[in-house]
Amino acid sequence: QKEVEQDPGPLSVPEGAIVSLNCTYSNSAFQYFMWYRQYSRKGPELLMYTYSSGNKEDGRFTAQVDKSSKYISLFIRDSQPSDSATYLCAMSAYNNDMRFGAGTRLTVKP
Amino acid sequence: DADVTQTPRNRITKTGKRIMLECSQTKGHDRMYWYRQDPGLGLQLIYYSFDVKDINKGEISDGYSVSRQAQAKFSLSLESAIPNQTALYFCATSGPRGTDTQYFGPGTRLTVL
Numbered sequence: 224q225k226e227v228e229q230d231p232g233p234l235s236v237p238e239g240a241i242v243s244l245n246c247t248y249s250n251s252a253f254q255y256f257m258w259y260r261q262y263s264r265k266g267p268e269l270l271m272y273t274y275s276s277g278n279k280e281d282g283r284f285t286a287q288v289d290k291s292s293k294y295i296s297l298f299i300r301d302s303q304p305s306d307s308a309t310y311l312c313a314m315s316a317y318n319n320d321m322r323f324g325a326g327t328r329l330t331v332k333p
Numbered sequence: 334d335a336d337v338t339q340t341p342r343n344r345i346t347k348t349g350k351r352i353m354l355e356c357s358q359t360k361g362h363d364r365m366y367w368y369r370q371d372p373g374l375g376l377q378l379i380y381y382s383f384d385v386k387d388i389n390k391g392e393i394s395d396g397y398s399v400s401r402q403a404q405a406k407f408s409l410s411l412e413s414a415i416p417n418q419t420a421l422y423f424c425a426t427s428g429p430r431g432t433d434t435q436y437f438g439p440g441t442r443l444t445v446l
Binding site: 227229253254255264265266267268269272295311315317320321323324325326 | 367372373374375376378381391423425430432434435436437438439440444
């Protein structure tokens with residue numbers, strides 16, 4: 224079993240839809256949770272960073288962490304065609320290697 | 334200018350050839366990483382370096398070697414390339430903690446025939 228599981232999709236939604244992206248994990252030592260966005264032919268770039276359980280909001284993006292269920296989510300409100308990308312979850316225990324999910328490819332259609 | 338650069342951006346080579354991928358960064362970070370990305374598998378860590386004298390194997394180091402020539406430069410070598418090393422390779426840098434944000438280069442697409 225992989226330490227981090229992420230549905231690779233692809234996921235296709237109409238413009239304006241609410242998008243939900245999810246990851247599960249098995250290592251209870253993970254405390255730092257990140258979402259990276261990767262456009263085609265580009266390297267991943269950090270989108271959201273959260274520590275421990277709870278919610279974090281940044282504009283149209285909300286990251287949720289439920290450590291009791293070992294489950295993290297990224298919500299995108301009012302999705303735009305420019306949000307079309309691959310989204311990777313990543314997580315780490317303190318001072319340890321970061322582990323990435325496989326990435327979910329999202330397409331937002333105009 | 335980009336903070337993390339990789340050369341070459343694309344490379345096609347033949348089985349058995351030696352290949353070097355290079356990474357340079359201007360962020361002043363001590364930590365540097367090499368990952369490979371395959372469809373459906375996400376990013377897998379090959380090697381990482383905490384400073385010039387500290388190099389560590391990652392999840393999938395077999396068939397790869399690295400050299401940290403300076404704080405700003407970290408190279409990945411395939412001594413004898415094989416077709417299943419065909420992948421997208423990314424270099425990344427980060428601050429001093431393992432939980433610090435990683436900054437990625439644009440990637441090198443390597444094809445081994």
